[in-house]
Amino acid sequence: MSRSDAAKIGIVTVSDRASRGEYEDLGGPAIASYLNEVLTSAFEEIACVIPDDRRLIEETLRELCVKEGCCLVVTTGGTGPSARDVTPEATEAVCDRLMPGFGELMRKVSLEKVPTAILSRQTAGLLGNSLIVNLPGKPKAIAECLDAVFPAIPYCIDLMDGPRLETDPKRIEAFRPKKKSSI
Known part of the structure; x- marks a missing residue:
């Protein structure tokens, strides 16, 4: 598969402090690392x-969805209860x-690890032919959440x-329904 045929996947870190360079973005690289570990098909990441x-x-x-043609956009950060955490509202709006x-x-998965997961407002939605998934900001929580939902993501993209x-x-085993025999 040529690079131009590779799936495009957007990775968006939403953080005032990381965007100003006040601390290192750990969320975006954690998502990229996860994708490189799990996906065997060619993909091009577009990170910001x-x-x-x-x-x-x-x-x-x-x-990312309309102009760049990303089939999947994964965000990290901005899903908590603070006034500046508006990633779910932005996702729902588009x-x-x-x-x-x-x-x-x-x-559900996060609540098994930490009681404050109930404060998380992650969501997901479809924009055209793109799936947008909001994740928390901590790398460990990112991996736990992706482990839970990633088996369904390839089939969602197929659909x-x-x-x-x-x-x-x-x-990670992607779930795809078995095709029924036409006999």
């Missing part, structure tokens, strides 16, 4: 670090349809006529 500004988050999500099961499952994402079955 932006402040907690709803208008800018919305613009960035639209740019999406054509919401996928609430993603947030429900991520919270939107997106590129086929293949996973390493030793790490």
